[in-house]
Amino acid sequence: MREVAFIKQNKQKWLNFEKTIYNNHFKHPDELSSLYIQLMNDLSYAQTYYPKSKTISYLNQLASAAFQRIYRTKRTKTNRFISFWKTEIPLIMFDYRRYTFYAFLIFGLFVAIGALSAAYDDSFVRLILGDHYVNTTLENIENGDPVAIYKSGSNWGSFIGITFNNLFVSMKSFIFGISGGIGTGYILMVNGIMLGSFQYFFYEQGVLWESVRGIWIHGAMEIFAIVITGAAGLVLGASILFPKTYSRLTALKIGLKNGIKILISTFPFMFAAGLLEGFVTRYSNTMPNWLSVGIILLTLAFISFYYLIYPHIIHKKLRTHVATI
Known part of the structure; x- marks a missing residue:
């Protein structure tokens, strides 16, 4: 079957599936699971016969949305707060992993530009x-003591001031x-060049x-989280520029909702x-190298696992589980 005929044959079913997902037009999770299985059959067919198609x-986007709806409506003993961090985020x-890649790519590019500019222009750093x-x-x-500037002020004063500043930068990057x-690209540019x-x-x-x-004792999580909020901003921007099959308003609502959730997820970090x-x-110059390096690697590994590796694990786990429903 030609791809055009395949799309024409299933287009209305997919559009109905969209309405079912985003407007909660289903009475029971099993109903959504049944529709999901039909969608997976279409996805498998497309992957086999049209491997390079945008279809x-x-x-895949519909499938990911279905995952979230199924596990949001399914009765479990897990409360909403835990499921938000464990499954939904x-x-x-x-679902938006490519925007995470774009955010890191943009940020990394401007980090390199900042370093090269400083290397070739003595006045650039100032x-x-x-x-x-x-x-x-x-x-x-x-x-x-090269990092003494980070040791001024009280413990609590530094904590409150830096935390609020980071939250402000993150929210600005998203908004x-x-x-x-x-605008999000600009925030990533400024912070990348600065770093x-x-x-x-x-x-x-x-x-x-x-x-x-x-500096990287706190910077590992701080910088990583800022880039993640940049990804949330790109999600919001893409929902406006590329609404796909949705109306622009509907796409904006979806992008705004998911972007806010990504933003909120960075707050604990x-x-x-x-x-x-x-x-x-402030005690980095008195602690042994193994301790400071250990803190850096541990914090970087934790946030990297949560945002880059764990999503693939959860997706694979839920896909296998839902397929058996």
Whole structure:
């Protein structure tokens, strides 16, 4: 069967499936499960005969939405709060995994641009970080503590100030997605260039390792979470630019709802990063290397697993389970 004929034959069924999912037009989870099995049959057929078709992406999106609806309506002993973190967020991240990739790609590109700009322009670091920060850090390097600037103020004061700042940047990164993703890209650009020039500055001064073992104690989760909120902003922007089969308003509602959920999911990591910066980073020069490196690797591994690996595990697990319903 030609792909055009396949689409024509099943188009109305898929559109009805969309309405069923997003408007809750079903009486029982088993009804949705039955429709889901039909959809999976169509998806398998498309993957076999039209492996490069955009139809596969469309059907995969419907399948992911069905996963969420089935497990949201199914009676379980797990409360709503736990299921949000354990199932719903991972499935949303799986569904929008390409936007996570785009966010990291954009951010990484501008980190490289920031580092290269600092390497070829002596005034660039001062332009980005400001004279006060650069002069203070140079003094701290001479005094033997390159990251002393992160140890000023009280523990709680640093925690509260940094946490609120990070939350503000994250929410701005998401909200700016309403511009079609351009505003989100700008936030990722600014933070990427800042990070690249920042790290090159320490490298140029010969204290890169000292900066890494100190700043990245809190920075691993902080930077990662900011990029994830960038992905949420791109989701919002894409819902406006690429509504697919939905009306633009419906697509915006879906993108806004899922983007907000992704944004909310980063809040605990932001609080954890703030706690680390307020109560742990200030002691980085007195703790052994194995401890500081261990904290960095542990926090990076945890947030990476949750957003990059766990979604695939949950998707595979639920797909196998639903197929047996």
